[in-house]
Amino acid sequence: MKKILSLLSAILIAAAAFAQQQHGSISGIITATDGSPVAYVTVALKGTSYGASTTDKGHYRITRVNPGTYTAVVSAIGMAPREKDVTVVAGQNTSINFNLDLSTSQLKEVMINARSNSVKMDNPSQSLRLQEPLLQVPQNIQVVSSQSLKEQQIISMSDGLVRNVSGAFRLEHWGDLYTNINMRGSQVQAFRNGFNVVNSFWGPLTEDMSFVDHIEFVKGPAGFMLSSGDPSGLYNVVTKKPTGQTKGEFSYTTGSYNLNRATLDLDGKLSNDGKLLYRLNLSGQNKGSFRANEFNNRYVVAPVVSYQVDDKTKLTAEYVYQRANMSNVGSYYVFSPNGYAQYPQSFTALPSGLPPTNINDHSVTLNMQTQLSDNWKLTAQAAYYYYGQNGYSMWADSVGRDGRYIRSVGIWDAKSTMSLGQAFLNGKVVTGSVVHKILAGIDLGNKVYNADYNQSRQLDNKNQMFDPRNPNLGVPPNGYPTFDRSLNLEARAAAGFGNIASNYSSLYVQDELGFFENKLRLTLAGRYTYIKNSNYGGAEPTAKHFTPRIGLSASIDDQTAVYGLYDQAFTPQVGRLATGTVKPLTGNNLEFGIKRDWADGKWNTTLAVYRILKNNEITADPNANPNAGLSVVLGQKRAQGIEFDIRGEIAPGFDVTANYAYTDSKVTRAVVPNVTVPSFAKHTANAWLTYKLLAGSLKGAGVAGGFTFLGDRTTDAPAPLKMADYFKLDGGLFWEGSKMRITANAFNILNKYLYSGSYYAYLQSYYYQAEAPRNYRLSISYRF
Template sequence: MKKIYLIMCFMLLTICGTYAQTGSLKGQITSSDGKPAPHVSIGLKGHKQGTTSDENGSFTINKIKVGNYTILASFVGLATLEQSVEIIEGQMATINFSLKETANQLDEVVVKTGSAYKSNEVSSSLRLMTPILETPQNIQVITSKVLASQQITSMSDGVLRNISGASRVEHWGDMYARVNMRGSRASAFRNGMNVTSNWGPLTEDMSFVEHIEFVKGPAGFLMSNGEPSGIYNVVTKKPTGQTKGEANMTFGSFDFYRATLDLDGKLNDSGKLLYRLNIMGQTKNSFRPYEYAKRYSIAPVVSYKIDEQTTLTAEYTLQYANMSNVGSYYVFGTEGYASKPREFTLAEPGLDPTKINDQSILINLQHNFNSDWKLTAQAAYFNYDQVGSSMWQAGVFNNGSVVRQVSIWDALNESKYAQVFVNGDIQTGPVHHRILGGIDLGNKQYIADWGTTFKLDTIGSFNINNPAYGKPYYGYPTFNRSKSLRQRANTTAINQTYTGLYFQDELGFLQNKIRLTLAGRYTDVKENSYGTVTKGKKFTPRVGLSVSLDEGSSVYALYDQTFVPQTGVIRSGEKVKPISGNNIEAGIKRDWFNNKWNTTLSLYRIIKNNQLSADPGNAAGESFSLQLGQTQTEGIEFDVRGEIVKGLSLIANYAYTDSKITRETTSMKEGAKVPGYSKHIANAWLNYRVGAGALKGLGFAAGVSYQGDRSTWSFAPAGRDALPNYFKLDGGVSWESNKFTIAANVFNILDKYLYSGVAYATYYYWQAEAPRNSRLSINYKF
């Protein structure tokens, strides 16, 4: 691994080939009534270089060789426009197009541009103005087309097969998605705000999600406090300015019924006031008895264009869930993993449901001072309110007897955020600058009551070898909620307040072919967890280098430091220290065949100090943590995504991960494996659609997921069974026209017994995945 690092660094520092003299081109596309025209294809006649206009009608093409060109502007179904332009070395030429059609007429045109399976840019919520190809970091985007084709309904429903090295190690069904990458938990973001909590957020429903961005490696500088393993950023749907709608109905195994509606349009004739409304309703049961989940969501968005430079957007999201006891997904036994049938359950039909109201409000203001400088300010309030219970075991015995114990679990998770940042693009002599600077403010509070427990069984009254349901020995719990949650939550209270200041300058040399990123962040954090106050102030630098080998490929290197506060309780009473560490990463990126598909190869090493892990000495009901001395995680990741040939799209990835303790502690020795990852993860999703003839619109899909040498989320006692390798095969068939899409997918085709779990104390527990199951969806666009 070290040799590979040296080779990559040598490549980056010694690449100084003969570069042709180049310049750049920018401009804006408008309709005949002066409205921005998005999704217009811009290209150089007779050359492969090109791009598409964004939602503001703007476009930029870099690294154009010096000379005279004819620029083409094309929109599906409309006549192609042409203009001539001269590209001068080191200069930015400007050219604008005005279409003959009005904005309303453009609404009626079906737009199909580029590859629906890959993205060249990230959302503005990531703050970067740099194309993904030129960014010195591994960034992967899961597009809305991918989410739809795989019939993904929530953040915990198959999303991670599309990202190298990502997995769900420990979770509570569909309550929240705990995503692990590069050896530890990835931070959860929504529209650029860190919404991560110990038990949250509630899994985002895909009905209001536009796409999902995965940023590998430390992203704390970019966003806020975050793990050095990376983040995932859920980007919600916004108004597009086009009048359109979409309705979907999905039916599936285990009484799965789901309906969604997406409305997008204008609220006034001028088009200054826009709206987007997404509504979802869903109900489903499970292959396990007494397990269910009912959900609905409402997500209205209103956007107002104050003037030609300023846009104000307000967004509200409500998610409601009514589900069976959140601990009932697990099975316990002393004989080993999967020692009971897949459909076995410890749940009881008479337990009250857990109900969750998850709400958020986001206000976003964007102002363009000119074509080179942009200000973004946003503020948000998140409120997660839960009333329910969980279930764990008070005793697991060799003869099969299990004492089931239900605990109250009422929780309130409130967080407030404010962000202001500026993006700039300037030229100083031969050097091109992409400037980013801003401030982050955040306040998070999580309180919970799980202090009251109720045993359903006495020893011997419930046996997993001969279970009897419906009449637990002690009956069902009735929890006392006469006091408010704040009065009851005297043992679990987590508060975090932080301020972050950051600045970045990406310096472009040799007509922006070599880009040097210099950045720094100052973070001030105060955290009160379980009565223990932790404070921290730290400056963390960031240095990146990206070099374009040609117009479609680049190599990069990155050095970054991290600083993350942690929550937990150590058995000795010792204070929990924040995570500190550094990351070294190098990689190669390439766009193939006129940007239709791309590949990314990255190598990394992450060193972390003071990482927390579950204490292997925990007895039933205990949740103490260990503070590890120093850990090192290193690995290789490879991603490919896009349209390989016309009609054939592929998403495939592989990751090798190795994480171990490099500085021993009082309880863990040097060289011990850090839990929470799989050494080998490989995924693929292949989709083919017939483009002509009698079978036009017919599509076929197949996907595989593999995890090898899996570790559990917690240190396991010596001599216990390891988790087996994981392999899953999925596939489907679909038909698509301009208006209708009908799709049927089958998951776990081989009907394998798939599960995750851990050897814990004197027993094992595991959570099984569904057997072979299917979904049928009907989608109509109007």
């Protein structure tokens, strides 16, 4: 056997050597007029499938090329192609360099366009307050780029986004109202441009992707980088800003269930000197559903203006308006005493005559950045958020053992206001051989949420219960409800335990010490937080807390870093207990990981292991009527697991986004017996692969595909049945030229009955939300 293996090894080695001799390779560097490297542009051999992209240092290499004479072409969006003839010799490498006649502004434009076409991003946004590439940060941070959003036809935060991040998933979809992403055993906090924009358990409204540039997922506590957040992590939506280029893009998307959507992105200058810039994003959509009587129509207006005061100071003003008109927000739920997926996938209990829910969501942000000196930069920003909702939700009032139930509709009028402020200082100080990267700042917030969900009416009665096996979606037995809106919302909210208020302020300081030419980085930080809360009209307790942070990151080489992290979290919670008051959530995180860039930074991997302990966390009381709005304290919860992410171009034209996570989450010390951890999946795995031809007559054409898997899913309460494993397969075709992109995808290709849900002890019933069967989308984008 050993002789056979030795012979096979010799044959393989000889074959590899022979293959090497039969092919040649081409390599080189692409530079601009001033010698600057031109990164992320394509080098291809004309009329063939051979090609490669340059690294961030301008290097490229094309391997396994058949001997012969070719024309090498350098191309990128915003740049005329450059050509050179090259001869490839078997067994040899041929070096050919390009020096492109590009000015500084042209080079910047080319690199911005080229980088926007990548699924891998190397640096965090300014709103994360970090002064180093993601490779050196002692924390697991994953970024979903604008290219990934485009390829996967993601049009809102609730639209398949989580497949791009290890361990992230959604339990209850709420249509397209709220995102509610879970990660590392808990629901993570929602941020936008560095602000925590959560003002109630349900919020905020899902961002439309028309004004979103990319989304950053920060694993573990991130209180030092941003503001108070959950120990499990957060996602930070980074909105589009002016780039200084004059350009535009129009996109139209159509698809199943009467989806029609148009977006317009305009980017340019308002002054000849380029100091006053603008960005305007508009979108509008009509969207139906695979269930009867459901719809979600939205439009967005999002202008941004920036002004470069001088060489050191820049001001940016941003406004976002989202308008949503959608069907009853509780219609997605299905109830059954016998288990999940008991009725047809398209089943609904929504009668046709219920009025819609209308939402108006406004936000205004002012940002100032000033370079105080070569080593010090000050950033200050303030934001005001206003959310208004007039609408209704639907739930089951009671569920019979035969499956029939009584539907109940409740009013849901809500108003949320948030006044937020931040100022932080980034600096660098050198003491001997040690480099200190300093971060210090202050966070302020005042949040008020008022909601009337205290009025409800039964649509059915005991003599005429709703029968899911023979549904009547016409006028219900008790008719349609009318609600009393004679009092203002604040008064109605006060009478129905619908008032939430939070006021906080915090100071923090962080020093990252760089040793041995920054090969070893030690992070020491501390944060002091003061919080005053009022939950559902109760008392307004105050809390003060100091949270430390220590991290260590070491570069094994220029492409590899290992890290360890310990930090704590302290954040307010929204809820009302049957007895007692809600305490702030405290927790700590211990995390270790290794990050590596491969192939000169074209793709990277991240491997992380962690353990999170959380105290005083509350969750919805499964033994109480949902209209009572009661929560219950879990006690102490532990989440631990392992995460692996791979992202980038692993071969010319071949992009991969793939991940796996194992999550073990459980209550270790329960305050109330028989209360378990909210639903989660122990195993999550995702992939999205694209291959694009870089040369030849079909240049720009490509194929894409991916899957999502959730395994070993649990429920909220002791229930005899688990949810089945989840597997969704998506894929499609695309073509992209210098001006136009056409994308066609099919979702849920296998046409599986997919759902998420749990068990509600109060109803002694399972509830679940189904996802759409096989469906399609077609997008056409034109750049000008």
